[in-house]
Amino acid sequence: MKVQFDEEDEAFRQMVRSRIAEILAVDIRGRQRRILSSASDLEDQRRWFAALDAQGWSVPAWPVEVGGTGWSPLQRFIFEDEMYAADAPEFNWMGSHMVGPVLYTFGSEAQKARFLPSIRNGKEIWAQGFSEPSSGSDLASLRTQARRETEHYVVSGSKIWTSGAFEADWLFCLVKTDAQGKPQRSVSCLLIDLKTPGITIRRIQQMNGEAHLCEVFFDEVRVPVENLVGEQGAGWTYAKFLLDHERTTSSFVFWIKRELARTRELGRVILRGGRPLIEDTYWSRRLAIAAAEIEAHEWSVLRVLSEERSDFPISAGASVLKVKGAELQQTITGLQVDMLGDQSLRDYGGSRNPPSTDPLWPDVVQGRTSRAMAARAATIYGGSQQIQKNILAKLALGL
Amino acid sequence: MDFELSDMQQMIVDSAERLITAEAGLDLWRDRRALADGVNPVLWNKMAELGWLALTVPEDAGGLGGSMEDAALLMVELGKGIVTEPVVSSGILAARILDRVMVGDTRAALLGAIATGETKVALAHTDPEAASVAPLAARRAGESFVLDGHKVMVFDAPSADQLLATATLDGQAALFLVDAGAQGVSLNTYPLVDGSRAADVAFSGVMLDTQALLATGTVAASVVEEGLDCARVALIAQAVGAMEAAVKISADYAKERQQFGQPIGKFQAIQHIAADMFVASFQARSALYAALRDIDGNAGRRSRVVAMAKVVSGMAGQTVSRNGIQIHGGYGITDEYAISHYYRRLMVLEKQYGSIDAHAARLATIEVGA
Numbered sequence: 001m002k003v004q005f006d007e008e009d010e011a012f013r014q015m016v017r018s019r020i021a022e023i024l025a026v027d028i029r030g031r032q033r034r035i036l037s038s039a040s041d042l043e044d045q046r047r048w049f050a051a052l053d054a055q056g057w058s059v060p061a062w063p064v065e066v067g068g069t070g071w072s073p074l075q076r077f078i079f080e081d082e083m084y085a086a087d088a089p090e091f092n093w094m095g096s097h098m099v100g101p102v103l104y105t106f107g108s109e110a111q112k113a114r115f116l117p118s119i120r121n122g123k124e125i126w127a128q129g130f131s132e133p134s135s136g137s138d139l140a141s142l143r144t145q146a147r148r149e150t151e152h153y154v155v156s157g158s159k160i161w162t163s164g165a166f167e168a169d170w171l172f173c174l175v176k177t178d179a180q181g182k183p184q185r186s187v188s189c190l191l192i193d194l195k196t197p198g199i200t201i202r203r204i205q206q207m208n209g210e211a212h213l214c215e216v217f218f219d220e221v222r223v224p225v226e227n228l229v230g231e232q233g234a235g236w237t238y239a240k241f242l243l244d245h246e247r248t249t250s251s252f253v254f255w256i257k258r259e260l261a262r263t264r265e266l267g268r269v270i271l272r273g274g275r276p277l278i279e280d281t282y283w284s285r286r287l288a289i290a291a292a293e294i295e296a297h298e299w300s301v302l303r304v305l306s307e308e309r310s311d312f313p314i315s316a317g318a319s320v321l322k323v324k325g326a327e328l329q330q331t332i333t334g335l336q337v338d339m340l341g342d343q344s345l346r347d348y349g350g351s352r353n354p355p356s357t358d359p360l361w362p363d364v365v366q367g368r369t370s371r372a373m374a375a376r377a378a379t380i381y382g383g384s385q386q387i388q389k390n391i392l393a394k395l396a397l398g399l
Numbered sequence: 400m401d402f403e404l405s406d407m408q409q410m411i412v413d414s415a416e417r418l419i420t421a422e423a424g425l426d427l428w429r430d431r432r433a434l435a436d437g438v439n440p441v442l443w444n445k446m447a448e449l450g451w452l453a454l455t456v457p458e459d460a461g462g463l464g465g466s467m468e469d470a471a472l473l474m475v476e477l478g479k480g481i482v483t484e485p486v487v488s489s490g491i492l493a494a495r496i497l498d499r500v501m502v503g504d505t506r507a508a509l510l511g512a513i514a515t516g517e518t519k520v521a522l523a524h525t526d527p528e529a530a531s532v533a534p535l536a537a538r539r540a541g542e543s544f545v546l547d548g549h550k551v552m553v554f555d556a557p558s559a560d561q562l563l564a565t566a567t568l569d570g571q572a573a574l575f576l577v578d579a580g581a582q583g584v585s586l587n588t589y590p591l592v593d594g595s596r597a598a599d600v601a602f603s604g605v606m607l608d609t610q611a612l613l614a615t616g617t618v619a620a621s622v623v624e625e626g627l628d629c630a631r632v633a634l635i636a637q638a639v640g641a642m643e644a645a646v647k648i649s650a651d652y653a654k655e656r657q658q659f660g661q662p663i664g665k666f667q668a669i670q671h672i673a674a675d676m677f678v679a680s681f682q683a684r685s686a687l688y689a690a691l692r693d694i695d696g697n698a699g700r701r702s703r704v705v706a707m708a709k710v711v712s713g714m715a716g717q718t719v720s721r722n723g724i725q726i727h728g729g730y731g732i733t734d735e736y737a738i739s740h741y742y743r744r745l746m747v748l749e750k751q752y753g754s755i756d757a758h759a760a761r762l763a764t765i766e767v768g769a
Contacts, residue, residue: 001401001402001403001404001405001408001468001472002400002401002468003400003402003468003688003689003691003692004400004692005400005692006400009400074400264766267766278766278767279767281760281763284763284764284766284767285759285760285762285763287763287766288710288759288762288763288765288766289710289714289759289762291707291762291766292686292706292707292708292710292711292759292762293682293711293714295686295689295704295707295711296682296683296685296686296689296707296708296711297682297685298685298689299685299686299688299689300681300682300685302400302685302688303402303684303685303688306400306401306402308402309402309403316677317681320677320678320681320682323674323678324678324681324682386667386671388674389667389670389671389674389675390667390670390671390674392674392677392678393664393667393670393671393673393674396674396677397646397650397653397664397670397673397674397677398650398654399650399653399654399664399665399669399670399673
């Protein structure tokens, strides 16, 4: 066991850092720094993806044959770390981290040729249609039906909590292709063009002023059979593959580190009694404890990435990352709100603001409360905290 | 970066596992309380034979020259078996300090004796905080030194042959090596909650020759801090082992214990606090790795990561040991069940060489300066 980054890793970090500094446009970076919502500006996402694609870096984790970089897991870790540290826009994860891997693993040649390039260069944005109004944690109970008619599936039903559906081009959707069967054999994956007639999208107003989550309604929506992924009835396998494929994504470790940096900035910028807030022992200690937990969390990610040998299955490690990652998203954003005190109460709304010229309300203040509110969902989506603990009790402890 | 064990590391872990499986357990933990100085001499000799005390001692002084990573892997196993013998205080803490401040034959002789287990050395560093009890001070008397005053909570002092004592000399820090049986040294010994021993040490006109002074000023302070940081990492590793063992025995208990006609581990209320234990112990092991990364780095980096890991492992240890008792119900607070021994051991590991709060304060100071 040797827990050091090698010189090569450090050289790689420097290379990535300087290249990102060159290709990340100043205006995009500025908007990302002042962001109020959880999703980055769509146009910024597309521009940033195109810039990364020109560099060959937009989908590092993919196999080299389909546009990946061939980097080691540790190099990919360093790359993402640097992206967040540089205030690059959030990835369109759905495409690059989820749909892409399912398609290059299970998709037809035609699907790969049709969809992978536009995921790589950010021209098409994906959304994920899993949850339904009556199927949250109990995903197996989903009801949206797809009836097979010669050349089409006809889809009826609805999906909910679909991030960014209103501005996405495609939906990676789980549907029931057999009304009676067990979920293991009756669920299929369809790729649905969101401009297809019969689809209605309703944005859901969230408590932090944004409306990024959506409800998607399907009324006899006709989807060509060539948009079925793999085999009919094997959707559950693909969904599981997709969730298992990205073991470390739900750690949100880079996001959390970026918020930690912002918390430090707040500590210096916010004055209390004429002195920077961080000079108060109470606040410096709370910050120190959060930073300590975050650093340990980062090493948990490295362990799972490296598939460290252990007595429990590696997916238990993934659940640890989800539990701790969600908790720390709430801890660090909650700390920011607490540091701001009554200053945290200002409602900035959900839209972009120009850079602040008001010394009483520096840029770093806006967005803190909105982010903290959005982070309340971290312990709910992607398998709630309670579901993760059920999984851990079974997988890691045999209960 | 590589999380795989080398052949030598695997050997260390296997040998530790074997000895601890054979020798550790409730009877041994309880019998330890009756031992005069808390050290089981038979076990101590076996540990020495296996090279545990020599592990991080440099090769030119009769040691194995192992890294802190090697030591941490051994310590995880010791933590699983609640080994409280002074492996850390003598084999890591004192050995590291002595290696930094001694030279030549005397260095080789003393480190060699530590490595074989013949000599045990304890660090007497904490000054008393009571108006009527004087901290330890040294003064010159011709070519010699005279020590007067007190040190408190000297871990493993009752079994130590020599004491490494910090004292003020000419208004600055100084480090002395004192024979534990020297004229004028007296110990008020007491057991700790995990069965190990400590003492308050009074020095009354203790005469020392020139060679007893090992270091002064910032050197003295910095070598002690470096030694303590290494010892802290060793304790963190022990805590990781203790947590992983406590998680396992609590899960096993939840599978056995029946209430309402089924094992209590079938209830989500139990499953979730058990899962919290697992998450905490996972986090603690990650903190250990973070600390190992910079333990040999410069003092600033080293001190930051060690404090960070001490905070995280301390909090994790509390979650694990408290939930562990909760899962065991009433049996959890009895001496009969192993979980209460892990609780007590984890409490010692959290508080020794600086508690969660002490290290959070240390980290907070770094945050303000950053």
